[in-house]
Amino acid sequence: MFLWSVLVFVNLVSGTTGTNAGVKVRVTQKGLDYGRQFEMASIQQKLRAIQLKDMSGTERLLIGKVEYSITGMQIVNLGLPKSALGFVPDVGVMLSVANADIALRGNWKVKYFRFIKDSGSFDLTVSELSISSTIAVSGDGTGRPTVSMTSCAASVGSVKVKFHGGASWLYNLFDSFINKALRSALQKQICSLLPNSVADMNPFLKTLNVLSKVDQYAELEYSMVEPPVISNTMIELGLKGEFYKVGQHEEPPFSPRPFSLPSQDTNMLYMGVSAFSINSAGFVYHRAGALRLYITDDMIPSDSPYRLNTKTFEAFIPQIVKTHPGLMMKLLVETVKEPLITCEANNMTVQASSMVTAYAIQSSGTLSPLFVLNLEGSVSANIYVSGLKLAGHVTLNKIQTSLAKSYVGSFQVTSLDSIFTTVLKVTVIPKVNAHLQEGYPLPAIGKIQLQKSQVQVLKDYLLIGTDVQFTG
Numbered sequence: 001m002f003l004w005s006v007l008v009f010v011n012l013v014s015g016t017t018g019t020n021a022g023v024k025v026r027v028t029q030k031g032l033d034y035g036r037q038f039e040m041a042s043i044q045q046k047l048r049a050i051q052l053k054d055m056s057g058t059e060r061l062l063i064g065k066v067e068y069s070i071t072g073m074q075i076v077n078l079g080l081p082k083s084a085l086g087f088v089p090d091v092g093v094m095l096s097v098a099n100a101d102i103a104l105r106g107n108w109k110v111k112y113f114r115f116i117k118d119s120g121s122f123d124l125t126v127s128e129l130s131i132s133s134t135i136a137v138s139g140d141g142t143g144r145p146t147v148s149m150t151s152c153a154a155s156v157g158s159v160k161v162k163f164h165g166g167a168s169w170l171y172n173l174f175d176s177f178i179n180k181a182l183r184s185a186l187q188k189q190i191c192s193l194l195p196n197s198v199a200d201m202n203p204f205l206k207t208l209n210v211l212s213k214v215d216q217y218a219e220l221e222y223s224m225v226e227p228p229v230i231s232n233t234m235i236e237l238g239l240k241g242e243f244y245k246v247g248q249h250e251e252p253p254f255s256p257r258p259f260s261l262p263s264q265d266t267n268m269l270y271m272g273v274s275a276f277s278i279n280s281a282g283f284v285y286h287r288a289g290a291l292r293l294y295i296t297d298d299m300i301p302s303d304s305p306y307r308l309n310t311k312t313f314e315a316f317i318p319q320i321v322k323t324h325p326g327l328m329m330k331l332l333v334e335t336v337k338e339p340l341i342t343c344e345a346n347n348m349t350v351q352a353s354s355m356v357t358a359y360a361i362q363s364s365g366t367l368s369p370l371f372v373l374n375l376e377g378s379v380s381a382n383i384y385v386s387g388l389k390l391a392g393h394v395t396l397n398k399i400q401t402s403l404a405k406s407y408v409g410s411f412q413v414t415s416l417d418s419i420f421t422t423v424l425k426v427t428v429i430p431k432v433n434a435h436l437q438e439g440y441p442l443p444a445i446g447k448i449q450l451q452k453s454q455v456q457v458l459k460d461y462l463l464i465g466t467d468v469q470f471t472g
């Protein structure tokens with residue numbers, strides 16, 4: 001009972017504090033595997049630059065006291081044949097490198113019996129080198145992810161040396177003293193260089209487009225709203241995913257509902273775009289007055305059965321013949337509240353409540369209002385990925401009209417439905433589609449291309465599965 005109350009309490013607390021994510025981005029093991037090659041290239045570069053300090057010392061051997069020095073050590077080859085990146089739940093990722101080898105070249109010098117000097121070069125091969133390092137993933141305080149190395153261990157398997165010049169007892173000197181010193185110098189060097197290579201990823205992560213301008217009306221925010229969620233199969237970032245009026249971040253009267261992505265792993269990346277995110281766009285555009293359009297006859301294709309003039313309406317509103325004979329018309333279509341987007345499995349529908357004001361254009365150019373209609377329209381949306389954007393295309397399902405006000409007496413408004421359906425299909429819908437085709441930026445990092453992207457409509461969100469390719 002006590003546990004139960006605690007759980008309920010925890011739930012309440014977490015429900016009231018954090019903002020739910022509007023967009024989620026999940027990286028799978030496949031995505032991690034793709035990223036690994038870039039991290040390995042960076043590590044390769046860093047390790048090749050390892051500088052081993054010259055070493056010198058004095059040792060007492062059978063032949064007496066020997067002074068030695070090892071100088072000019074350089075890495076001539078580095079092999080990293082086997083590496084893996086895996087998830088560490090709640091922490092980040094683990095990098096492991098196995099069976100690596102390093103070939104070094106350097107010079108040796110010895111002095112013994114006070115006056116005998118000898119020198120030459122040597123080749124050294126370090127093999128079965130393994131490295132294991134934990135990289136923590138967290139938020140950087142500006143809404144972007146950041147990585148840092150939290151642990152590193154390197155171990156050298158075997159060291160083989162080939163002396164050029166010199167006597168065989170030099171091997172003993174090497175085996176007993178120099179070998180050990182080199183091992184520990186290498187292990188230290190590797191673990192002191194790795195954090196840099198990990199930190200090199202941060203400028204790249206900083207390129208997350210936390211705020212992207214969409215157009216003159218809207219910008220899209222993608223900052224992280226919660227710490228990354230990391231399991232042993234994926235890492236998931238919860239992003240705000242909200243449209244705002246440019247420069248003015250006012251919250252809409254609705255908020256994101258929690259949602260979770262299905263466990264799919266055939267793509268490198270999955271993104272969930274909630275109905276909330278799309279609805280926030282509707283809110284911004286409606287508020288900005290962007291969802292209104294004047295329709296004139298020249299926008300209607302010449303092969304349309306209807307012209308936008310009072311003659312077209314005569315059959316349905318006979319009074320027009322008397323009051324406004326032979327005039328061209330103009331319509332103003334505008335939303336009266338933000339459109340409502342609903343996502344059900346394989347079905348994304350947008351419901352728009354709008355108002356249509358019909359005017360007759362007098363020969364002087366003056367507009368005389370004829371009537372005002374309430375128009376409820378529903379469209380089906382098809383969403384697709386285009387470049388780094390989410391784009392769409394809508395088709396008109398059905399409209400429902402009712403008369404709000406008439407300046408030309410009463411008439412049967414439903415008889416006009418087919419005219420308005422046709423007019424909307426050839427004017428408003430193509431304009432909406434032209435905008436939707438421009439697309440809306442998806443969250444992205446660095447220069448990437450999305451490949452094999454597919455969009456699925458699920459309950460309350462869109463699921464995008466995609467592979468990525470870095471292009472620069």
Ligand SMILES: *[C@@H]1O[C@H](CO)[C@@H](O)[C@H](O)[C@H]1NC(C)=O
Nearest residue numbers: 342343344346347348349378
């Ligand atoms: C799609 O969803 C809308 C709104 O939820 C619903 O009215 C419509 O019937 C659905 N269409 C199909 C084909 O299921």
